[in-house]
Amino acid sequence: MKRSFFLKRAVLLPIIVLIVIFAALAQTESEIESDDVKRVGTHIACQCGACQENVNCNMSSGQCHFCKPARTKIYKMQRAGMNDEQVIAGFISDYGKSIFRADPNSYFWMVPYLSLLAGGGLVWLILKRMRHGKPLTPAPAGPSIHDPVLEKYRSAIEHDTEKLD
């Protein structure tokens, strides 16, 4: 009885250990689709060769024959304690420097916002110029009519034109 217990244990133990190891090593889909993996994935260019044709094929979430194994590899490297730079360096050593995609530098931000500022300055200048335009000389005098009723209508028109669409 005791022997059989130890026998069972001798058989079960390695199986349990194996299961635990496999469970630890196996990557679930949610793990290889994690934000940590995708973050690194955006710096790796897909090498499947079909990216131009296949809209689904992008490194951070694609399902092609390169993207998915590459994400699994990223996940494994991260589990092994490698940081982002080390993971990317690993890919560069395997596939060459052309696989690397850098983050945009600060010009990406600066140029549009500086242009917006410059545009704002320009609009301000235009507004200023439009407000203080060229001096006007009086038009040739037309017939002058002084009628209180007409004045009343003129002021009503002035008031209405303020709300004019």
Added chain:
Amino acid sequence: MENVGALALLLAFCISLYSIVASIVGRLKRKPFLTLSGERAVLAVWFLVSVASGILIYSLITGDYRMAYVASHTNRDMPVFYKFAAWWGGQEGSLLFWSWLLSTYGAVVVFTTRKGHRNLLPWVIGILSTVQLFFLTLNAFVVSPFQVLAVDKVVTSVADGMGLNPLLQYWAMVIHPPFLYLGYVGFAVPFAFAMASLIERAPGDSWIHTTRRWTLVTWLFQSTGVALGSAWAYHVLGWGGYWMWDPVENASILPWLAGTAFLHSVMMQEKKGMMKVWNMVLIATTFFLCIFGTFLTRSGIVSSVHAFAESPIGKYFVSFLALGIAATIWLILDRLQYLKSESELESVVSRESSFLFNNLILLASCFAVLWGTLFPVITEKLSNEKISLDAIWFNRLMVPIGLGLLFLTGVGPLFAWRRTSIDSLRRNFQLPGIGTLLVAAALFIGGMRYPYSIISLSLCFFVAATIIMEFFRGSRAISEKMHIGFIPSVIELTHRNTRRYGGYLVHMGIVLMFIGYSGHPFNQTAVGEVDKGDVMKVGAYTLRVMDLTEGDTPNYQWETAILDVSKNGNHIGTLEPTRRFYKAAQQATAIIALRTRLNEDLYINYAAHTGNKATLQAYVFPLVDWIWIGVLVLIGGTLVALVPSKVARSYARTEVVGVAAQKSIPVPEADRVTE
């Protein structure tokens, strides 16, 4: 058959050339019969390009696999619907489609302006025919759709074609390119009228009045095209993105932004006689951005997920753009004296200045998108470094600008022309302003911690409140005056000034779209490999795999996961995401399963099949439906703006009280136009 098509294109090329010469010489030499023959030539070009297009369509539908284009973009088992859509599915066919649309627009212009604008029409035809000549050069000599397959100069054929890209075999993708192209090509007409007006030194704004409706229709087509592309991406690509800032998507939004700026800015010219130079610049920018977008899609200069393959046509586009832009700049500079403003700005706090700021933000967005699109190319050229520029970066850049635009959407229309009094500002902004702050506070207290979402939703409230107040005030006045109910009075109000209230509806559509965008930070995702009986969770939803089935059709093989869906423990139905594998193209696509509600979408994609298991990607996308509702309201608003107003509007210009002290430009008696 293909020879007839190629011959038709060659003839169309020659007649386009004739049309340019006849129209311009006829106008310069004052020979009306020559100008008339130039107009007739436009109709002949339309007929010939239609013949060429008809032959290509016939070959696509009947499967003439001797032709390279047919073999590359169709196969025997494709439905006829998609065989027809293959006309614009590839490089050569889509360029022919461009030509056909342009020739159709040209024919419509000739027909609709046959009784007016006799002085402008020859130049309009000359410009449209020049653009046509460029596209016919490509069609006839560079990338002909009528090339046949040959081995050692002997024509041959293949047994079956490669088929249309499976991702394009979707209803929205069938109608998305035509709408977008109708927009792209359509802007050629107001551009041609604007330039014709400059060439003729025509005073006044007759070109604007003539092309206003045309511009609006073109803008509507383009808006619909962009929205359809967005809907296609959401429903077909399998990850729920409706805008990924891909260069080709950007190419479609660039002219839309410039065109939107033009539609606003042109009101300044119509009502105040201001911004004449600016409007010329804007319409030219819009047109050249349309050409640039076509170039971007086809030249292969940027890496895009749905660009056409690299081809030799890039240099032709660059040359055309360079010549066109140079000629336009010269023309505007040469005619500056005829584009002087008729009014002055009376106050900075006015509708006029709000239009200026609106233009600034729209053009800043346009420039930011253009800069972002070309940034990887520029960086690679300068530093030899490749850049990863995905949607996250673009969103960081564009969201603040977009929110600024949303703010102006609410503020702008409430300013009065000329000047806005403090009392008017208080009356218009007090209630919406307080409400906006309360909404922001409520969202924060309710647990929302995404600043952009809080700002966006609060601004949406602000803009919606200002629009509703505008409708309410006007309708109440009409209701009291005419003794009619509130709804009829809203209809009456809108009918009296369709342009203004249609515009408000368009703004409301934009508000609804921003509500949809605000839900983005709250997206939830789950991915899992599942087998029959397995359970997967995403947000409040539980998905139980009831069955995994598969089947075969002549066009594709398919696999479907049948999922039992419950929310918070309550059964709510069954969803069946499917994955198809297209045999001809050897490519898999997703037919996503969608449970759509106003508060959120449950979106499931059958992403892959590994061993016996299915890989499912499940997402919850809050508020996304409001984007599509917003698009429908925007379309509806634009249609309302196209309806003629019940009350004919004539806008009095600022009274002329004097003439400028400096030298003024004399206008010939014959050229004077009564507005």
